[in-house]
Amino acid sequence: MIHPDTELRWIDEQIGYGVFVTKPIPKGTIVWIRCALDITMTPAQVQALGEPYQPIFNHFAYFDSADNAILCWDIARYVNHSCNPAMMPVGEEIEIAVRDLLPGDHLTCDYAYCNIPLQCSCGEPNCRSLVQAADLQTNSSAAAKLTQEAIQCSSQVAQALLPFARNKEQANGLLTGQQELPSYSIFHCPTRL
Numbered sequence: 002m003i004h005p006d007t008e009l010r011w012i013d014e015q016i017g018y019g020v021f022v023t024k025p026i027p028k029g030t031i032v033w034i035r036c037a038l039d040i041t042m043t044p045a046q047v048q049a050l051g052e053p054y055q056p057i058f059n060h061f062a063y064f065d066s067a068d069n070a071i072l073c074w075d076i077a078r079y080v081n082h083s084c085n086p087a088m089m090p091v092g093e094e095i096e097i098a099v100r101d102l103l104p105g106d107h108l109t110c111d112y113a114y115c116n117i118p119l120q121c122s123c124g125e126p127n128c129r130s131l132v133q134a135a136d137l138q139t140n141s142s143a144a145a146k147l148t149q150e151a152i153q154c155s156s157q158v159a160q161a162l163l164p165f166a167r168n169k170e171q172a173n174g175l176l177t178g179q180q181e182l183p184s185y186s187i188f189h190c191p192t193r194l
């Protein structure tokens with residue numbers, strides 16, 4: 002579930018739609034949470050649906066480490082990649098704003114955590130050009146620092162999405178630091194990236 006202070010906007014023919022911020026969202030805010038309405042399908046279930054459904058998964062789903070396809074039910078499925086993303090993962094079911102976001106900001110994530118390989122031309126100074134599994138290792142210390150700094154702000158900001166956590170105890174544990182942030186390797190699906 003995407004944060005309520007966001008909306009879908011058309012960008013251009015190459016990128017298509019994207020998710021944009023409509024009201025200020027401070028650093029440390031949960032901007033996406035995996036919720037009970039998101040659809041999870043195993044590789045066998047995806048295959049059983051057959052060819053006509055494949056482009057939908059290719060375009061809108063992301064994949065966990067076991068290659069399950071997760072199809073977000075709301076506009077979260079339109080979130081684009083950036084090599085300088087607005088959100089970073091806190092465990093597998095939460096994405097947190099890693100900087101203060103203003104109305105009009107493009108709400109982006111890093112597709113390396115979503116098992117979506119990508120030739121990137123996001124235009125950021127730190128653009129990696131190729132988004133791949135190795136990023137989870139090579140960028141892990143910088144990513145962890147960015148994420149930890151955001152987590153430290155999380156108790157001081159409104160958390161509209163926290164009630165929708167599938168595992169509230171785990172979500173609270175990660176955000177309070179009582180539960181250690183798992184290694185980024187938990188995201189890696191060897192058959193995808």
Ligand SMILES: [Zn+2]
Binds near residue numbers: 121127130
């Ligand atoms: Zn890039």
